[in-house]
Structure formats: structure tokens, C-alpha cells
Amino acid sequence: MSFSGKVVLVTGASSGIGREVAQDFAKHGAILAITGRDKDELNATELKCRNNCAADVLQILADFTNQQEVENLVDKIVEKYKRLDILINNAGAYKLGSLQTSPIEDFDMLFTVNVKSLFVLTQKAMPHLVASKGNIVNVSSIAGLQAFEGVLLYSMTKAAVDQFTKCVARECAPKGVRVNSVNPAFVKTNITRSAGLAGDELDAFYERKTRAHPIGRLGTTKEISRAILFLASDDSAWTTGNTFLIDGGRSLTLS
């Protein structure tokens, strides 16, 4: 697998899955554009990418609740590198809540970050991906495909991401652009803390999640990253519109 000379945009690269993916593309010689809101954490990702042989790294601070900042991303990358080959739509926010307990502010924030930004960014990126015969991997979730209790709005956003993946894959296949998603079950990252869980409550949450996966453990960022690199590579040249479950068997317990 080689991404030598390829320009790869990884959103949400300041943490978790996005950081791992950026590092793995770096190992395969890619030029990386990485986004996040936390400057220190983005610096840490840049350093890891450079230590792992990235051809170059462009850091862009962007808050995905601000549409202008999302729109500017692709221009900044193309201004510097004159091309874009791969878009990894990974940035995402998470909130717990049911129909009765979810505030409308969570609806607006989750749909803006997880769906609208992804749409805007993909729209801006597509002409460049058509030119490079590139591809997209969206980071969705098992929650886009299955119904879980108490995570209503997040699941709705990921279902939208999955349908977006399929529709855009169909629209853009004749133009030579592939679009796939990965749909992980539970992976230990900062996302649960950002949802407000901490201390004993967080430990109990992880314990429940671990037991829920037949393989008997949570997934790792490396396992998700490997699947993303496979889908972004020529090894999957005949795969598009796929929603790829990586779930430790979790979906088997739900059917």
C-alpha cells in the first residue's frame, strides 16, 4: 500500500481515530492536511506524522460549527499542494440522550458537525477528487445502522452519513471517485469524555460496552485506521458505497 505523493485530508486529527489515521497515512508517504480545534493536540499529531515520515503536514484549525471555516479548508490545501487525493471525513461529536431528554441545542450541534460540515466539505472537495480520481472515507458508526437506546440524535446523524455515502458513491462512481464509510462499534477515545462522562460513571460505561461485544473487548483506533487505509487504497478499487462494520461482533447481538 503506497500513498506516496497523495494529498490526504483527515478531519478531526487532533485526537483518537483521526490521529491514528493521519499517522498511518504518514507511514505510507502521504502529504497530510490535518484539522481540529485544539492547537496543542494538533501540534502533537503533526509531530507524530513527521516522525512517521510524512512527506509534509499542513495544520488547519477549524471549528466545524462555523461553516466558513469548513468552506475554507479545501482552498487552503489546494493553494498549497495544487491537488487533493483523499478525504477522510472523521471529525465528529457525540451526545447521549433519548427522545425525551435530548435538547434541541444538541440536535443543532450534532447535525451541524456530523452532517452539514461533512456535506459542505465533500461538495468543496469533489471537483479536486474528480481531477485526481480520488476517494472518500466517511467515519460513521454502528449506530448509523442499528438502533441503540439513549443515543438518538447521534445515531440519526450517522444514519444520514451512511445514506450520504451511498448516494454520493452512486453519483460520483462514473466520475471515477469512490466513497465508502467505516462503521465502528465502541473504541476508547476522548469522545465519551466530550459527551460528559467522567470518573466512575465513565468506568461503568466502558465496562458495559466491553461486555456488549462478543469478542470481549473494545476496538482500537489502529483497527479502525487499518480499515480506513484499505478503503482509501487501490486495494479496494472496486469497492464503493460500502458501509463497513468493524464491531467486535456487536451487531450479531442485535439481530
Ligand SMILES: NC(=O)c1ccc[n+]([C@@H]2O[C@H](COP(=O)([O-])OP(=O)(O)OC[C@H]3O[C@@H](n4cnc5c(N)ncnc54)[C@H](OP(=O)(O)O)[C@@H]3O)[C@@H](O)[C@H]2O)c1
Ligand atoms: N470512539 C468510538 O467508539 C467511535 C465509534 C464509532 C464512530 N466513531 C466516530 O469516529 C470519529 C472520531 O471520533 P473519536 O472516537 O476519535 O473521538 P475523539 O477522540 O473525541 O476525536 C474527535 C475529533 O473530532 C474533532 N471535532 C469534534 N467536534 C468538532 C468541531 N465542532 N469542530 C471541529 N472538529 C471537531 C475533535 O477535534 P478537537 O478535539 O480538536 O475539538 C477531534 O479531533 C467520529 O466521527 C465518531 O463519531 C467513534
